[in-house]
Amino acid sequence: MKQVWNIGYKVLAVGLVLYSITYGLLVKMPLMNALWGQSVRGILYHVPMWFAEIVLMTISVVFSIRVLRALDPDRKVRIDPLPLDIKAREAALVGILFNALGLATGIVWQRVTWGDSLSSDDFAAWWAWDPIQVCALVGMLIYLAYFLLRSSFSEPEQRARIGAVYNVFAFALLIPLFFVIPAMLDGLHPTSNGSEAGGGSFVAKGQVDNTVRMVLYPGMLGFILMGVWLWEVRYRLSLVRQRFEDWAADRTYTMENA
Amino acid sequence: MFKGTSFLFLLQDHRQEFLFASEKIYAVMTIVLLVFLGFLTYLLFTSRKVSQLEKQMKEFEDQKN
Numbered sequence: 676m677k678q679v680w681n682i683g684y685k686v687l688a689v690g691l692v693l694y695s696i697t698y699g700l701l702v703k704m705p706l707m708n709a710l711w712g713q714s715v716r717g718i719l720y721h722v723p724m725w726f727a728e729i730v731l732m733t734i735s736v737v738f739s740i741r742v743l744r745a746l747d748p749d750r751k752v753r754i755d756p757l758p759l760d761i762k763a764r765e766a767a768l769v770g771i772l773f774n775a776l777g778l779a780t781g782i783v784w785q786r787v788t789w790g791d792s793l794s795s796d797d798f799a800a801w802w803a804w805d806p807i808q809v810c811a812l813v814g815m816l817i818y819l820a821y822f823l824l825r826s827s828f829s830e831p832e833q834r835a836r837i838g839a840v841y842n843v844f845a846f847a848l849l850i851p852l853f854f855v856i857p858a859m860l861d862g863l864h865p866t867s868n869g870s871e872a873g874g875g876s877f878v879a880k881g882q883v884d885n886t887v888r889m890v891l892y893p894g895m896l897g898f899i900l901m902g903v904w905l906w907e908v909r910y911r912l913s914l915v916r917q918r919f920e921d922w923a924a925d926r927t928y929t930m931e932n933a
Numbered sequence: 934m935f936k937g938t939s940f941l942f943l944l945q946d947h948r949q950e951f952l953f954a955s956e957k958i959y960a961v962m963t964i965v966l967l968v969f970l971g972f973l974t975y976l977l978f979t980s981r982k983v984s985q986l987e988k989q990m991k992e993f994e995d996q997k998n
Contacts, residue, residue, distance in 0.1 A: 689973065696969060700962045908976060911983045918990060 684900050691897025695719060699890040717784030719890050723898040724777035725811075728770045729853070730899050731906060732818075735766035736846035739839035746836050758914060760835035763842060764825065765909040767818055769902050774815045781808060789863060806860040810852040817845050 699719040738759050745756035785803050793800035802808070821841055828834035857864060 692969060693966075696965050697962060700958055700965070905976065908980050908983065911987065912979065915983060915986045915990065 685904050688897050688900030688904055691893045692901055695723075695890055695894030695897055699894065702886060702890065705884055705886055714784060714788045715887060717780065717788070718887060719894055721777060721780040721784055722891060723895040724773050724780055725853075726895050727898045727902040728773035728777060729849075731766045731770035731773060731902050732846055732849060734903075734906065735763045735770060736842055738763035738766065739842035739846075742835050742839040743843075746832065746839075756835050757831055757917070760831075760838065761913045761917065762906075762910050763839065764822075765913060766906050767821060767842065769906045769909065771815060771818050772905075773898075773902055774811060774818070778808070778811055778815070781811075785863065803863060805862040805864060806857040807853070807862060807864045810856055814849055814852050817848055821845055 699716060704713055704715050742756045742759045742763060744750070745754040745759060782801055785805075785808075786800055789803060790797075790800035795801075821838065824841055825834050825838045828837060
């Protein structure tokens with residue numbers, strides 16, 4: 676059963692992403708919004724990146740909490756926190772990748788839609804200073820600091836403990852950054868207070884139709900599963916690397932003391 | 934003749950026609966597909982390599998025990 680799930684979700688991920696790319700680019704989109712026009716296609720690739728990021732950051736914080744529980748001195752059953760810490764770290768890393776892709780797809784979409792009348796030399800054509808755009812960048816910097824913090828500790832258990840605590844706070848910060856602050860300010864996103872959609876929704880109400888939904892929702896699932904697959908491969912690779920390093924250190928120690 | 938949003942609709946429609954008529958959309962799709970397939974190849978290759986290493990490590994640990 677595990678084997679079927681292991682292969683099944685990967686096949687599903689590849690199928691859905693291929694469908695999202697081919698059908699999403701070839702289907703004729705209905706002209707539902709005068710400004711968006713055919714650039715509504717941007718939603719098909721921009722929104723799934725954020726959902727994938729949120730899923731991966733959630734996975735990361737769940738494993739960080741498990742690290743803290745494993746390090747609890749009152750715990751009766753001893754669990755090795757280091758593989759859990761590697762899982763949390765790798766999920767955050769893949770989450771950052773999706774954050775960068777979300778920013779990049781947003782910039783491209785914004786450039787051809789809202790910034791179309793501006794010259795390419797104009798910084799505003801590329802960066803709209805939209806609240807979510809800025810908050811996403813801040814979120815990325817917070818998670819980059821997580822890696823910087825981790826690299827400053829050489830002792831694995833200490834690194835796992837401090838990293839896990841920081842990760843919980845970083846995830847807690849994502850909630851106001853993605854959901855609260857943009858909802859209070861004016862911006863281009865449908866979640867923004869002054870948006871055309873009226874705020875409070877991820878997909879602008881009445882401005883996307885079933886053609887968009889037919890590609891958006893399968894694409895969302897596909898990109899999330901691709902992220903999970905990448906996370907799984909990176910976790911296994913890190914674990915193998917860690918074991919080889921432990922083995923090499925053990926061998927050096929034995930040879931030095933022989 | 935054209936007023937407000939109707940002009941924008943026509944402009945967008947013209948852009949779409951241009952994108953499909955000049956077949957640029959196929960070039961875009963091909964490039965995106967190539968990037969995705971390249972990433973997929975990397976993922977499959979890495980996954981296979983990691984499986985081999987995991988197998989070797991298991992054999993080594995079994996020998997050690």
